[in-house]
Amino acid sequence: MIDQVLDTPLTRLAGVRHPVVQTGMGWVAGPRLVSAVAEAGGLGILASATMTLEQLAAAVEEVRSRTEAPFGVNLRADAADAGDRVDLLIKSGVKVASFALAPRRELIDRLKEAGVVVIPSVGARRHAEKVAAWGADAVLVQGGEGGGHTGPVATTLLLPQIVDAVGIPVIAAGGFFDGRGLAAALAYGAAGVAMGTRFLLTSDSSVPEEVKRFYLGMSETVVTRQVDGMPHRVLRTPLVDGLERSGRLSGLARAVRNAARFRRISGMTWPAVIRDGLAMRHGRELTWSQVLMAANTPMLLRAAMVEGRPDLGVMASGQVVAVIEDLPSCEELIDAVVTRAAGILRGLNTHLTA
Numbered sequence: 001m002i003d004q005v006l007d008t009p010l011t012r013l014a015g016v017r018h019p020v021v022q023t024g025m026g027w028v029a030g031p032r033l034v035s036a037v038a039e040a041g042g043l044g045i046l047a048s049a050t051m052t053l054e055q056l057a058a059a060v061e062e063v064r065s066r067t068e069a070p071f072g073v074n075l076r077a078d079a080a081d082a083g084d085r086v087d088l089l090i091k092s093g094v095k096v097a098s099f100a101l102a103p104r105r106e107l108i109d110r111l112k113e114a115g116v117v118v119i120p121s122v123g124a125r126r127h128a129e130k131v132a133a134w135g136a137d138a139v140l141v142q143g144g145e146g147g148g149h150t151g152p153v154a155t156t157l158l159l160p161q162i163v164d165a166v167g168i169p170v171i172a173a174g175g176f177f178d179g180r181g182l183a184a185a186l187a188y189g190a191a192g193v194a195m196g197t198r199f200l201l202t203s204d205s206s207v208p209e210e211v212k213r214f215y216l217g218m219s220e221t222v223v224t225r226q227v228d229g230m231p232h233r234v235l236r237t238p239l240v241d242g243l244e245r246s247g248r249l250s251g252l253a254r255a256v257r258n259a260a261r262f263r264r265i266s267g268m269t270w271p272a273v274i275r276d277g278l279a280m281r282h283g284r285e286l287t288w289s290q291v292l293m294a295a296n297t298p299m300l301l302r303a304a305m306v307e308g309r310p311d312l313g314v315m316a317s318g319q320v321v322a323v324i325e326d327l328p329s330c331e332e333l334i335d336a337v338v339t340r341a342a343g344i345l346r347g348l349n350t351h352l353t354a
Contacts, residue, residue, distance in 0.1 A: 001040070002335045004342050006182075009169040010043075010191035013117055013137060014096055015070045017041030018338045019192025020182070021140070021171055022199040022330075024074025024098060025148070025316070026050045026298060027305035028207055029199075031059050033330070035066035036204035040331040041338075045072045045098050050298050053084055060092045072096030072119070077103040090114040098140065100149075102127055105134045112137070119171070123151035128162045128170075138169040140194050146174030147197050147318035150223065150233045156188075163189035177320040179340025186345065197318040204330045208308030212327060215315065219322040227314055228297045235315045243314075 005011075008019040022029065022037040024045035037044030046063060048056045056073070063071055075085050077099045086107055089097055097103075097111050099120040111118050112135055121140040122128045128139045141162050143155025151158075155174040163170050169191035175181065176193040185193045200207055201215055215235070222236040226243040234240055297314075304313025328336070 001331060002339055004338055006186070006338060006342055006345075008186070008191045010138065010171060013169060013191075014043050014072075016043045018334055019186075020334050020337055021045065021173075021192060021194035023140075023173065023194050023196040024048070024072075024100070025196050025200060027302050028205060029074070030206055031062035031066060032206050033199065033202070033204050034071050035063050036202075036330040037199065037334070038063070038067045038069035038071045040329075040334040041069075042330070042334050043070065043072060043096065045074050045096070047074050048085060049074070049076045049079070049100070050302070053081060053088065056085065057088055057092070060088070060094060064092075070095035072098050072117075074098045074100060075103070077101040077107070077120075082107060086110055089116060102131050108135050121173075122162070123153070123158070125158075125161045125165050128166050132166040132168050136168065138171060138191065139166065140171040140173055141190075142194075143172075143174030144223075144233075145319045147221070147233050147321075148316040149230055150174070151231070159185070159188050159190060174318065175320060177324060179337045179342075179344065182337055182341035183344040183348075186341070195320075196316075197320050198324060198333065199330065201321075201324050201327055202330050202333055203327050207305050210308055211304050211310050211315070214310040215317065215321055216325065216327075218317070221317050221319055221321060227300060232297075232314075233317065233319070235317045235321065237310065237315070239311065240314060 005017065006019055010019045011017065018041040020042040022042060022044045024047040026047045026049050029045055029047040034044035034046045046059055051059060073089055073094050075082060075097060078101055094116065096117045096119060102120050108118050117137045119138045119140055120131045120136050121142060122131065123142055131139060141159055142150060143158045144150050144152050145155055155172060159172050171192050171194050172185040172190040173194035176195050177198040182193050199205065201212055218235050220236045221233050222240060223231050223233045224240060224244055225231060300314035301316065303309045304315045
């Protein structure tokens with residue numbers, strides 16, 4: 001474990017040693033990965049969207065049993081039981097609440113009153129300005145290079161816009177995998193970087209080894225709407241190509257089957273599924289067909305990330321997959337990223353003052 005310290009608004013806000021965040025990836029960011037990141041000095045984020053409330057409570061306790069370091073939990077702001085999950089975080093003393101979508105103002109207020117750090121993820125300047133005005137402590141900004149749900153604007157264009165627009169710490173995501181990226185993000189004015197694909201491809205990740213090897217052999221991603229109706233960056237595979245070619249009716253039929261499977265696995269009732277669908281539609285101008293297609297996401301991801309079937313599953317991935325060649329531990333990865341970034345920044349300072 002390195003002694004090198006890069007003190008930033010993020011490290012002070014979250015109480016971590018290094019300005020490196022592991023994103024809350026469904027089926028991937030479980031207690032094993034999150035605790036390994038926390039022990040290495042980064043901010044690990046537990047993914048809760050694919051967990052029941054009871055499973056989330058157990059996962060939080062497991063992380064607590066593995067580390068005393070701060071960590072966070074990622075919540076779906078539009079989930080029907082979002083309020084109950086916020087209560088759980090508060091009662092459990094979780095340090096950070098992150099959100100994949102902008103949380104309601106009252107959720108931010110409740111979390112902040114309890115001393116929980118609130119970090120929503122955003123993909124546009126106006127969204128960052130909105131949550132900053134509502135009291136968010138920081139924002140995570142993902143550019144189009146990132147995996148999973150993503151937007152069209154590159155990180156190098158989106159990041160400076162948001163740094164200039166808000167007066168809170170900004171965490172850069174999308175296209176980061178090493179110390180050069182961290183140094184560049186800090187130079188842009190960010191308080192740190194967040195990485196998803198890079199942490200998925202570590203020895204501490206619980207993703208099956210055959211799936212990790214599949215990722216290491218891939219170099220191309222694609223943004224598709226055929227998974228859940230929204231832009232989703234995934235590995236380009238024969239399955240994804242097939243989804244792209246499939247007709248609307250076959251896609252909806254598949255979504256109905258997957259909705260039923262997810263309901264059984266998650267323990268959700270059909271009324272709860274419908275409530276989540278209503279919440280998902282609210283303010284996002286989604287058709288009911290798109291809401292139904294969203295059932296594809298957890299099940300198609302689960303096939304690869306849990307069941308170890310890259311041939312049957314969809315694999316979210318950032319474009320950085322093309323330059324990742326190894327599976328370090330989280331400690332080795334974070335040490336390497338921070339050491340290289342610190343060396344670059346020292347070298348730049350020496351060059352400029354010489």
